[in-house]
Amino acid sequence: MLCVFMAAPTASAQGNTIVLKNGRRIVALTVTQDGDKVRYETSAGELTLPRAIVDHIESGGMPTQGGSMDGGKLSLKPPEAAAADSALTGKTEIEAAVIRDGEVDRNYVARLENEALSGQSLANWNAALGHHAASQFELAHGEMDLALADEQQALKYAPQQPVFLMNAAYLHLRRSEYTQSLEYLERARRVAPEDPDVAKLTGWAYYGLNKMDQAAGEWQHALALRPDKETQAALKKALRDKEEEAQYKENESRHFTLRYSGAAEPAMARDVLRTLERHFDAIESQLSYSPPDAIGVILYTQQAFADITQAPAWVGALNDGRIRVPVQGLSSVTPELSRVLRHELTHSFIQQKTRGRAPTWIQEGLAQWMEGKRSNTSAAALIRMAASAPEQAAEHFEGDWMKMSNEVVSVAYAWALANVECILRAGGMTDLDRIMNRLAAGEAAEAATKGVTRSNYAELTSDTVDYLRKTYDK
Numbered sequence: 001m002l003c004v005f006m007a008a009p010t011a012s013a014q015g016n017t018i019v020l021k022n023g024r025r026i027v028a029l030t031v032t033q034d035g036d037k038v039r040y041e042t043s044a045g046e047l048t049l050p051r052a053i054v055d056h057i058e059s060g061g062m063p064t065q066g067g068s069m070d071g072g073k074l075s076l077k078p079p080e081a082a083a084a085d086s087a088l089t090g091k092t093e094i095e096a097a098v099i100r101d102g103e104v105d106r107n108y109v110a111r112l113e114n115e116a117l118s119g120q121s122l123a124n125w126n127a128a129l130g131h132h133a134a135s136q137f138e139l140a141h142g143e144m145d146l147a148l149a150d151e152q153q154a155l156k157y158a159p160q161q162p163v164f165l166m167n168a169a170y171l172h173l174r175r176s177e178y179t180q181s182l183e184y185l186e187r188a189r190r191v192a193p194e195d196p197d198v199a200k201l202t203g204w205a206y207y208g209l210n211k212m213d214q215a216a217g218e219w220q221h222a223l224a225l226r227p228d229k230e231t232q233a234a235l236k237k238a239l240r241d242k243e244e245e246a247q248y249k250e251n252e253s254r255h256f257t258l259r260y261s262g263a264a265e266p267a268m269a270r271d272v273l274r275t276l277e278r279h280f281d282a283i284e285s286q287l288s289y290s291p292p293d294a295i296g297v298i299l300y301t302q303q304a305f306a307d308i309t310q311a312p313a314w315v316g317a318l319n320d321g322r323i324r325v326p327v328q329g330l331s332s333v334t335p336e337l338s339r340v341l342r343h344e345l346t347h348s349f350i351q352q353k354t355r356g357r358a359p360t361w362i363q364e365g366l367a368q369w370m371e372g373k374r375s376n377t378s379a380a381a382l383i384r385m386a387a388s389a390p391e392q393a394a395e396h397f398e399g400d401w402m403k404m405s406n407e408v409v410s411v412a413y414a415w416a417l418a419n420v421e422c423i424l425r426a427g428g429m430t431d432l433d434r435i436m437n438r439l440a441a442g443e444a445a446e447a448a449t450k451g452v453t454r455s456n457y458a459e460l461t462s463d464t465v466d467y468l469r470k471t472y473d474k
């Protein structure tokens, strides 16, 4: 999309680091204390913080991390300890009784709770195990809300059980609720300080909160306790990000933390944040969803973007939880960049709203629609393709778009947009909202689509062709 190469970012000036009580570090050129405020000067102008949230100020230091997680290609799995923990004696017995005929036997769980009223420690423990087993079952079936509610109940009976604490933390992570996740992890660490899964999950929570230093530290600790390929990959990614962005400046607004190359203009960074906040408000009301934590945005030079993401050449911008946008020494937000930001921000909303379960065609179809694209220029070609090569009209529903050639992927984008337009025309945003809610609950993509639109993929394709004919083929 934007493709002019630019010099590597220059090292930023030595300054002061404001360390907040929540661990966040802000690097400033100068820092002055002024009553109950701390004023600091950055390349983007003078900013203030309430004194109450500042822990201390260090002189010197380089900027630290910004960003937001999901891990994109890095999968996040529940802690392994949950599957086999020798402390959970009697687990199989309770588990077998809790799950009956393919669902949670809520009467049995209620009976365990009643028995726990006796105050006997075994009855208490059984009630905890019952809820934990129910939570594991709900998690395996994609019922994240129920899974979390059950794990919280289990913790009422056994507040110190590290496995329950880690599962609650994991469920919050899946919901992009990093701060809440950390609260459980801190409790888990107090009772199981050397458990590698506590460190691994804590790394993810920090990664989500844009604290790359702390994320890397946790993952290094986890690896020292137990070798693990997934953690190794996560650490490699965090260190790659950290190295590149160590040279970057930082700025933030209500819903975003922004990092950008030292070579970019501070006015540009402010302009990007203003543009993002405007898009945030619009997307928030359209998609009826508010991401719980700040969204990380990184502005890269083109070369740095290609090096860091190792994405195919056709990827104009990329969203792996943090919004990564290549810029080319622009000094203000152009209409083109504004569209890219809106597109990428839509991905963040969809990713979080569906708990990472949206298929690529919904992600890309809706992101294009939100940036203002319509099928007017592609309609005729899509109608012809559906008649002459119907299998190509369905390729975009499945498969890995990152592995597609430039040509195939541009067709995939066009179909995805047309499918989303067709769904929006028939049922409005309400229908897409319902599809996304079903995805969030763990339903498979085609089933979720059919459950709302009554069309499977083949039917959606023919609905889409009808829609394109009626709308554009005049």
Ligand SMILES: [Zn+2]
Pocket: 343, 347, 363, 364, 367
């Ligand atoms: Zn996209």
